Amino acid sequence: MKKVLALAALAACGTASAQSSVSIFGTMDTSYQNLKGEGNGSVSRVTGSGANYPSRLGFRGVEDLGGGLKVGFLLELAYNADDGTGVPSNTNNQRNGSSGQGIAFNRASTISLMGSPGELRLGRDFTASYLVRPQGDVFGNIGSGSALSMLLGLGTANTVPTSVRASNQIMYLTPSGLGGFNARAAYGLGENPSNAPGGTAKDGRYVGFRAGYSVAPLNVYVGYGRTTLATGDYVQSGIAANYVIGAVTLMGGVFQERIQAAVSARSTAWSLGTKIKVSDTGEVKFGLASANQNAAAGNRDGSLMAVGYVHTLSRRTLVYTTLARINNKGTAALYHNGRPTTVPGGSTNGFDIGIRHDF
Helix, strand or coil, X not given: CHHHHHHHHHHHHHHHHHCEEEEEEEEEEEEEEEEEECCCCEEEEEECCCCCCCCEEEEEEEEEEECCEEEEEEEEEEECCCCCCECCXXXXXXXXXXXCCCCCCCCEEEEEEEECCEEEEEEEEECCCHHHHHHHCCCCCCXXXXXXXXXXXXXXXXXXXXXXXXXXXXXEECCCXXXXXXXXXEEECCCCCCCCHHHCCCCCEEEEEEEEEEECCEEEEEEEEEEEXXXXXXXEEEEEEEEEECCEEEEEEEEEEEEECCCCEEEEEEEEEEEEECCCCEEEEEEEEEEEEEECCEEEEEEEEEEEEEEXXXXXXXXXXXXXXXXXXXXXXXXXXXXXXXXXXXXEEEEEEEEEEEC
């Protein structure tokens, strides 16, 4: 009888473990980078945050609760592979909420309940509106060729923490099987008391969505997000698409950021690019972007041209290189890919060569 009970217990344990799974994953991306800003010299460095994909370490798990219901979690941190340091997170979607430079799950820290109606996700994650941008940038918003350099304007200049990710989010993601249509809606909390002084009770509140259509060979996405701040609401919007024709992928998008305050500012950019598979292991990238910022300093324009090559060594390892040039126009000295120019109307150049390994 004891043997029967022991076998039953082992069978129960086997069933439970089969219904749940936990995995560790990550990326290490390190590159040599040279950046030059006209009138500002040049700098050479080893980057560890990635010029092809951000270095990251993550843990994810899913448990099947039965009846079509699952619970899942995701913990993902960013780190600098060149020196081992962490990347700050933010606790309240406001400038005073930085957690410092220790190791933190700043990329994602979420728990989800998933079923046939969709997914309810809670925690820190990308903002829904930001997720439109990588769909239209051939360099994926990273490295010297990133079209994000042309939208660095308002979100970075005003240190808006929700320009890429937001904490304290309540998110809903539609289920699969909707004929290619999908959507994400999010509400993030600044967690200030209702009687906070100076009209800051709603500071850090994020509301946004992304809607898309994804059926090969076409992907189209549109998004909008607003962060409430006493210094002026930050608004992010965009539309992007990519289309695959054989060995060629065409990508493009139009994006905008706005600060709505007593003195408003607006930054608008477009990007175009193509990826071409030249062999089973090689891919060439070409990217163009242009931007205009209308702020208190006046209208300021700039443009970007970039070319890159990616060579796959294995299923998990690749090497890459990128060469990019940004030109400021007129009296502008705003746009750069890591080394600001001090010359009005000047240019900046970026060069990356690196290796990436996924695990």
